[in-house]
Amino acid sequence: MALRLFWIQFHRELVSVARSKEEALNPLLFMFLAISLFALATGGDPKTLQTFAPTIIWVLVLLANMLSLEGLFRRDYEDGTLEQLVLLAEPGFVPVLAKIAAQWCFSGLAMTLLAPVAGLILFLPSTILPTLMITLILGTPALSLLGAVGAALTVGLRRGGVLLAILVLPLYVPILIFGVSAIMQQGNGITTDAQIYWLMAITMISITIAPLLVHAALRISVEQ
């Protein structure tokens, strides 16, 4: 039952994103365009780009994710389907989880899969690419989950976007720091286990608490 509910919501999200006009620059495209801009603006100097590549990639992943979260519940809120969801879904956190999962597929997962390309454009040595991908696949689910809490809290509000950023970015900072430092250390030949474990821990915690919090937050937002 709950599984069916998950699946139906998940499918709906995929279809809807595929047809949407509001995917606020779909995260993947955002990342690649921004990376090309960086490369162009630095005059394409491989040395400089290489030192900065991990930072650029991780910061852009964060920003892309946050931008796409902004629209996660907005359309549903405006057309009234969020009301239906809050009133009828049982248990309520299941469709919420499905929505977050779908958002992650289009942002975190997609960006992880294409991160090697991004790395190559920025002249990241290919020995580092696996670490880049591992940190991304472990870190991005937490970005989506934590971000969704912020998105749910701000969906009905004026100035939602601004609030969202202020609420969410502080939560993102540890993930960013662990992610970047793992790649940097790998580049210097130091072991990266600690960072990996930390990223896993953050994601595990998020996955347990975030869906319930998001559901509660959505109720509050609908009841205006």
Add this chain to the structure above:
Amino acid sequence: MALRLFWIQFHRELVSVARSKEEALNPLLFMFLAISLFALATGGDPKTLQTFAPTIIWVLVLLANMLSLEGLFRRDYEDGTLEQLVLLAEPGFVPVLAKIAAQWCFSGLAMTLLAPVAGLILFLPSTILPTLMITLILGTPALSLLGAVGAALTVGLRRGGVLLAILVLPLYVPILIFGVSAIMQQGNGITTDAQIYWLMAITMISITIAPLLVHAALRISVEQ
């Protein structure tokens, strides 16, 4: 008459943005948050940051501007006021220009005024800050004007956001390049007149053709 039309539309935009919830992370906030993320992720190393500062600032200005352009006509399109504007305003490009001007005040102008702060966060030497501001104030109007053409073309479409980025970013490239290179050259003590003149020229061209093109594009978008 045309002046009054300009003023009324301009005023309306200011009020509306001030009350809006959709300013997709107001550009200024976006820039500062992203800059802090860069500073955090590099571990705050002044040397590295400094070399990269002009690039970071200019790329973020571009992205922030593009994101805020996405919403420039969306609300008007959805609530039907764009129809009224296209049908009734005479001459039609005046309110369009007013809308762009207002958007610029909240993005380009605001970012220019606070650019010194951004520069200081990234350890840019203070002798370079005037050049940074001059390039920004000359270049950002062109960003808003050219971007508005893209925004007007994509407002009614599915996948508007993605399309907007593809349409607009190539047009932004020269502005980015002249902006960054002026700052770099200033840092190396080379004269920057050429870049300044180019930025002025691009802005002048944009200001002459963009409003007319935007008006034509809006008509096309409304007629769906």
Add this chain to the structure above:
Amino acid sequence: MSDSLLTTVDLRCERDGRTLFADLQIKLGRGECLVVVGPNGSGKSTLLRCVAGLFPDYEGAVEITRALYLGHKLGINLLLTARENLHWYEGLTGQASLVSEVLERVGMAGYEHVVCQRLSAGQQRRVGLARLLICNASMWLLDEPLTALDEAGQGLVTGLISDHLATGGGVFCATHQPLAVAVTQTLELGGRQ
């Protein structure tokens, strides 16, 4: 108590400093239809949202069975087709139904696979109304269900309401247009302004 679908005790709500309604005692049993009327801005929609559990900013108590709420907002995703929307709704309510039959009953046969954005105003409303045929809640909360509908559509809605009442359901409906069903109670909000 078990026979009452909706009971409110001393319901009272204020918005922007204006008292919309006060001391409202509603008791709706099976097969009963309560219609709320009143001028624009008198608080009909607010009352319905209070009762539906979508507006907690009231005083007093509400007791209600599982209900279906149809508000001013369409409640359908315009990027999906009619079929996809109803399919999602089925999943949400846990009810299985024959979606194509349902769509045919609301007069949308032939438009199942059109993205709702490309439907006319009334057709979009009809897709929203199709939910009445899917959800088996015994209480219906309807906010101006006749909006944008043609004559046939209005007949359809009144037919659905009558059927629902006949099978022991309850209906709580706000409307400006006369409703051609056996209205059990009428509630008037707001004095003439």
Add this chain to the structure above:
Amino acid sequence: MSDSLLTTVDLRCERDGRTLFADLQIKLGRGECLVVVGPNGSGKSTLLRCVAGLFPDYEGAVEITRALYLGHKLGINLLLTARENLHWYEGLTGQASLVSEVLERVGMAGYEHVVCQRLSAGQQRRVGLARLLICNASMWLLDEPLTALDEAGQGLVTGLISDHLATGGGVFCATHQPLAVAVTQTLELGGRQ
């Protein structure tokens, strides 16, 4: 020719492969009111948009004087107050008027400074309707002007239309609800489905 406010010749429009109307000859003079009726999805709104110049995908010719178009969409910015919205509209049309008086006439006195988002559905429609009192176009194109209005509101609209007709204006209106004005011509689109 100068006496005709709206003329169409052989107007024909197709959408999604369905012919909505064909060979439409409309001629509307001063003081005349044309009402379009038809089931949902029969093309009333499309026809109005063709005539208003908001939908160019038709065959045939349309000739029209300066017109005011009021569609399904509200045409007001929900982030602004009623006053601010009308003030903008004045600027757009170049007409000066007394905004507070206008708002009073549409029954929105006391709500001038409320952000439109916080108004009820009917109140939002009323703010939209206030435009009829500002723009002095001689042709009105109205798409279901009675939506969401209470009885008083409906009376208001019919009153406005009658006045406009009496002063030599023309009205072209799509509606599902009967309109209590002297209708000169009726156009029926789409067969019963």
Add this chain to the structure above:
Amino acid sequence: MTLKTFWHQLGSPRWFYQMSKPWLYVFGCLAFVLLLTGTVWGLGFAPMDGKQGNSFRIIYVHVPTAMVAQSAYILMGVAGLVLLVWRMKLADMVLAAVVPFGMSMTVLALVTGTLWGKPTWIAEGDDTWWVWDARTASMLVLLFLYFGLYALRQAIPRQEAAGRACAVLAIVGMINIPIIKYSVDWWLTLHQTSSISLTQAPTMPAEMWLPLVLNIVGIYCLLGANVLSRLRLEILRREQGTQWVRELALSGNA
């Protein structure tokens, strides 16, 4: 025929359809002959370059495609202007016809450029398949401009609206192309003096540059032929309801 009547006739699809038939053959044959001779000569018989060996032969594909890709965009910008100002249907068709051709030429230039660059760049110590230099950058931006036009047309369901929307975009792009080219050239050469030393055309013997010239002229003829044939197809499709097309179809020599 005065200029004015010519202008009017140009606006008439039917006249254009009939007039263009011989031109299509002329361009088509020229393109075929020139490209064939140029390519066979260039790839097979032209003398080998002293420095680069056989890899230099890519120039016979690379340079013509790169040049025509840029010209095609300018052509579209002009067509866009004509469409918006004079509302000439034919201009819309030009606009629609050039996009796929220009896009594929840009891709070809990029691919041959990188293929060519790879050994060169390796020789200079950069073991990559991509370098951010002036030509790659401006070509990439051009590709994005083409891609934007293509995507915009796909995104707008109504044909007529799509045409005008693309016209608006093509105009902006046309004004920007020289600026983009200038800025990128100037900026990236400033930084990257080393890696493009080989792109400066060496003084070549005639057997080397003659095939190149043949290919360049040939590819412009191909552009002409391509646009004309697409235009003619497009005209038939859009005017399929009209009398003259039906007669043409019946007579069987379209």
